[in-house]
Amino acid sequence: MSDATQFTPRGPRPRRIFSAPNIFLYGTLTVVAAYYALPLYVMITTSLKTMDEVRAGNIFSLPTQWTIEPWIKAWATACTGINCDGLSRGFWNSVRILIPSVILSISIASVNGYALANWRYKGAEFFFAVLMIGAFIPYQVMLYPIVLVLRAVGDFFGFQLYGTLGGLVIVHTIFGMPILTLLFRNYFSSLPEELFKAARVDGAGFWRIFFQVMLPMSLPIFVVAMILQVTGIWNDFLFGVIYTKPDIYPMTVQLNNIVNSVQGTKEYNVNMAATLLTGLVPLVIYFASGKLFVRGVAAGAVKG
Amino acid sequence: MTVADTGTASATRVHRRRPRILRNLASKTASIPMVATVLVIFIGCTLWTVIYSFTKSRLLPVPLFETMPLFSIPVPHLLASDGSWDFTLITGLKSSSFVGTDQYDRLWGTRRWIVSIGNLGIYGLCSMTFSLVIGFTLAALLDRKIRFENAFRTIILYPFALSFIVTGLVWQWILNPNFGIQKVVRDLGFENFVFDPLYNDKYVVYGILIAGLWQGTGLVMCLMLAGIRGIDEDIWKASRVEGIPVWKTYVMIVIPMMRPVFVTSVVIIGAGIVKVYDLVVAQTSGGPGISSQMPALYVMDKMFKDQNLAQGFAASTVMLMTVAIILIPWAYFEFGRKKNV
Secondary structure, eight states: OOOOOOGSSSSSSOTTTTOOHHHHHHHHHHHHHHHHHHHHHHHHHTSSOOHHHHHOTTTSSSOOOOOOOOHHHHEEEEEEEETTTTTTOOOOOOHHHHHHHHHHOOOHHHHHHHHHHHHHOOTHHHHHHHHHTTTTTTTHHHHHHHHHHHHHHHHHHHHHOTHHHHHHHHHHHHHEEEEEEEEHHHHHSSSSSHHHHHHTTTTOOHHIIIIIIIHOOHHHHHHHHHHHHHHHHHOOOOOHHHHHHHGGGGGGHHHHHHHHHHHSSSOHHHHHHHHHHHHHHHHHHHHHHHHHHHHHHGGGGGOO | OOOOOOHHHHHHHHHHHHOOGGGTHHHHHHHHHHHHHHIIIIIIIIIHHHHHTTTTOOOOOOOOOOEEEOOOOOOOOOOOSSSOOEEEEEEEEEEEEEEEEEHHHHHOOHHHHHHHHHHHHHHHHHHHHHHHHHHHHHHHHTTTTOTTHHHHHHHHHHGGGGGGGHHHHHHHHTTTTTTSSHHHHHHHTTTOOOOOOGGGTHHHHHHHHHHHHHHHHHHHHHHHHHHTTOHHHHHHHHHHTOOHHHHHHIIIIIHHHHHHHHHHHHHHHHHHHOOOOHHHHHHTTTOOOOTOOOOHHHHHHHHHHHSSSHHHHHHHHHHHHHHHHHHHHHHHHHHHHHHEE
């Protein structure tokens, strides 16, 4: 204790919390964060107000009289055209579109990425390059011919493909392929090659190495791919409009039809409840997945 | 290599003797979906649309080689068999399916298309500039070793998880002049305050821009933050030793070093801009009037509503060209750089 050196200051000078730069820094960030959070807040509060209060009040105020009536109405009885069974129909349609699309697109892309990373063949690089370029072609260019392709393939096999769930699943698989293939190819390339070689020497083939060596090691990348696909497919509007019929419209399309319908009086609280319901699935995934989501969205920026 | 089992060894030898096409067969089989997608969808469908944009297809695509007689001249000649005269018709055939660049002429003569292109230009320019500036600024702020970095990042990025439809509908509500920001400010006592971008044909594009930026800047921020973090810590030490202010270090040293990240961001933002569709549908459906039309809306209406397919094909071909103009310099830059390294 008597040692004088103990009391001489060491290390960097501690930054004061209330220094001018800090106030500026945290002040700016708080204002920005408030701005970004505002729409979510407005959605939630509006959806919990009665219509009288929405008309009279301030959109930024909290509800004085809380009600969950708009949520029930949005889910069960809101009308789109002749159907008055609310968004629940769209929700279940979206679920029915989502599950097979996610499974099919990830299975195909993971095997494809594995083939591109570990089992290169002549021409593989060319097809991969075109696949990457294809990700940038505006969808509008390919929409109509794909209708014809779906019809032709459906006719060939003797069942309806255009306008059905199956057709939409195929379309989602096609347009998810570039980004997912890139994701899986990069991941499998980053795994140590010795593992692959050891399995080869032991006599394992293409599928065996995939299922017994690669798959057990790549759970994180499958989660990233799943996050990417679930949010992407859930949020899709364009393909839902073009490749399905009103009975099986996904939730986003139905939401737009409910909110932007010109008939009847506008019930803004119900509209906001419906909007929030549609955004709930990706929001839950986003807040639950944390950094994995960032990894997923940044995948597009990773160069192959 | 020690192969104990002779059966394996002979199998390997047989394997090697297989014809080229059959080698690596499992891998090729696994790639069938990719090859089919590339050939049929990305190459096939794109070419199809470009070709049919030169036809007169309306409700249905016309057969490409539908022909009609252009002229027919009877030519008399002697029949060899019995010496009598006969006539042979010489006909000129004209393929009537193709109408040259008519669709494009009509496209550029349509007011709605011109408005669409103008809107896309304004939206694109503003969206690109603001995304990069805001994205980089926010990333730089988050990079200052602050507390709650994760919380701030989570809040700024969450809109990116939402669909354009949800984004458009929320902002339609907030910008609603009778209930939204305009009313709140008026209630505060500013009776003449006007803020109704979605109902004003001069400013409607900026109303869409507000929503678009809210949705997309979080992603740009994340890309930029990753870029800033990737820069060598020694650069910072050196600049501190030299006494360079922090902001100047960012502008003069960090930004030039982040060129690849900026290029990637520009490409990602640019590809998104050309596709903008859902957001406009949800927010304004192209209105008021035609003042917030976008090329993608024009294409969709021509193809699926107005039964004017070829016009839609022509418009979408122009969209494709726009993307190519953005993309080709980027690809050139990328490959050029790789060669130098």
